[in-house]
Amino acid sequence: MLIKALALAAVFFVIYIMFFKKSNKEVQSNRKKSKKQAPKGDVMMECEKCETFVSEDEAIIKDGKFYCSKKCAGVK
Numbered sequence: 001m002l003i004k005a006l007a008l009a010a011v012f013f014v015i016y017i018m019f020f021k022k023s024n025k026e027v028q029s030n031r032k033k034s035k036k037q038a039p040k041g042d043v044m045m046e047c048e049k050c051e052t053f054v055s056e057d058e059a060i061i062k063d064g065k066f067y068c069s070k071k072c073a074g075v076k
């Protein structure tokens, strides 16, 4: 009886692990999808002053030109 209970517990444990791994993968693929939907962050822009490449998210736009930092943009 005890062995049956242990076997049942093991089966439930395996099912739990499989389900947990599957849901984990689904979360990761969802994250990848959301990244693809927002490709803006992966676009690299060249700094107008020092020619350093920065992601569009981090770049500072001044007069329609991209800068890597406030220093290069001349913004205080």
Ligand SMILES: [Zn+2]
Pocket: 047, 048, 049, 050, 051, 052, 067, 068, 069, 072
């Ligand atoms: Zn710069």
